[in-house]
Amino acid sequence: MAIPASGLMTREWPDPVPARIGFEEWAELFETIPDELIQRFHYFPPNQEQWSLYLFPPQTFAIYGCRHLRRLKFDNSLAALRMWGFVQNETERLFRARQTGRHVVACMGDLGALPVIVNSFPGCVAFYPDCIWWTPFVMESQVLFDAAAEQGIPEATCFSRAALGAFAKHSYFPDPDLVIAATGASCDDYSGVEQLAARHAREMLWVESPLRRSCGGVEPPTVEFLVSEYRRVVERLERLTGHRLSEEELRRGVARANRVRQAVAQLRQLAYGAGVLPALEMMVIEFGNLHFYSDIGEWTAVVEHLLVTARARADAGQRVVAEDALRIVWVTPPADPLLLCYLEDRGGRVVGTEFVINQALAPIDETKPGLEAIACSFMAASLIGTSRQRAELVLRQASERNAEGVLISGILGGSHCAMEARLIADRVKAELDLPVLEFDVAKPGAEIDRQTRTRIDAFLELLRSRR
Structure with missing residues (x-):
């Protein structure tokens, strides 16, 4: 099972004085981490197979093409190293999901709401191809942009076009069992990417993101429309999985997502207020609210480990x-x-x-029915107004x-x-x-x-x- 942050054996490897360190420094620091501690971190908990280990230093991923890691500076805590290993491991994790019989569902365009529904289904893994937009920079490569150009997306288009290149390559993630694409009041460039990605999708379900007209509050007609769209998502996932989703399962899914959002909200307060975590780690943490890097159980443990670290630093008056x-x-x-x-x-x-993801940072009202609660939280979206x-x-x-x-x-x-x-x-x-x-x-x-x-x-x- 995922290791609670409060149960981490920090005495086995006490964090050094908080600092931002370079690529080579992390290599040296990693050598001091006991093997027994490395063996404790697995994705897809409660799985404990050796193939699911992910606590590796940035050097491991640089060897496989992530050249940009050599130039970045990283937080030197065990929690941050755990985060980087987990995030960089996501491609492997998605292919493992397919190998172990899980349904892999690509969500596109809405950045935050759809995975809450997908993850409520047993055996389903949600991810956003949208987030591939960082890959060309991390790999210092034009390969995905070139592939997107061959598919019909020109250079003067949002970097999110890398997602189309990834669909065409069939190697950055397994071909999804289902693609759920949100369009409407969203990024025009990415709507074009979605339309061309449909060529490579086994099946594509389109959902509409409505325009938010007011500056604040909930618009009942708009929420009702969103709920009707989300019902279509549920119905399609029920056909895919053969499982009828109960309201209780959906509420548990909302509660799991909220647990992460609440922890991230506290991290934002500590990092942006007390300076206890660097901006790079915080961007990775905030974007984790979108799809939890394809494993909500372990990502929750990672975020809560970071929160324990941030609180300890704040209490000690330590900054990075x-x-x-x-x-x-x-x-x-x-x-x-x-x-x-x-x-x-x-x-x-x-x-x-x-970062255009306010909808993924907003808390979800757990007193409302599941789909209505998700729809109301999406009304805070950055790009629908x-x-x-x-x-x-x-x-x-x-x-x-x-x-x-x-x-x-x-x-x-x-x-x-x-x-x-x-x-x-x-x-x-x-x-x-x-x-x-x-x-x-x-x-x-x-x-x-x-x-x-x-x-x-x-x-x-x-x-x-x-x-």
Whole structure:
């Protein structure tokens, strides 16, 4: 079974003084971890087979092509190492899911709601091909983008087009038993990716994401529509699995997802408030709310281990980023994770994020019927409303954390980046009088391009001059 965070034998390997360390330093540190401790971490609990071990250092994954890991800086806690091993292991885990008789279901487009339903079914594993968008950067490779181009998606399109390349390659994840694709009030580029991915899907179920019209609250007609769409999802999964889902099973699925969301909410408070975890690890943690990296049981244990570590650091007054670092709210997730490391290396600190996944961070009301509860939480989605509504998320965090600036990392050709960045920036400047840096993330490479480095450096100098 998954090892509770409170039961981890930290005396076997006490964490060193909190720090951000490089690739080679982790190799040396890993040598000090006892073999007995490594043997305790398995995916798909309560499975204890040797093939399910995942506590490995970044070097293991660099050998298999994740070259970018050599250039990143990592938190030096056992909990963070456990997280990286688990996340980097996901491709293997998905193929193991197929080998062990589980149903593999790809969810696309909605970023957070559909896996709650899928994971409520026994023997089902949900994942988002959407998250493949980091793979070209981690591997410093254009292979998936080239494959997407051959399928008809041009270069001036969101990096999420890598998912189409992965579908065409048939090697980054097993061919899903079912693809559930959300479209409508969502990323236009990714809707195009979904349509072309349908060529490679055994079966595709389309669901509609409705537009949120108001700035807050729940819109009953919209929620009712979402519930009807989710009923179609349940019916299709029942045919796939031969299992009739009960309301109690769905409620348990909601409770499991909520347990992770609540832990992540606490981690956000500790990391962005007390500086106890780096921005890179926090981005990985936040995106875990989408599909729990294809194993909700073990991911829950990983997140709770991180939470124990973060609390211990906060109680001891230990930080991994300097208290006087420049406070930044980061808008739109950077496809190149090296950007987060660079910001911290240059004296910045992330104190808030709007990574287009607000719907996956929002708590689910467990007092409501299962599908209604999931629908209501999805109404908090970042991309189903106006840019003004999304800007409110940025303004609130910037105010709460006393941010000194806002950084918006866009995507060349990304339909929700082209104009939205300027609209958000204008509101931040007008209402909070904060400097804003906007830039498009460059294509994958071994390092950040000189122009972007120069612009980040100049932005941080501007913030320092305002103190």
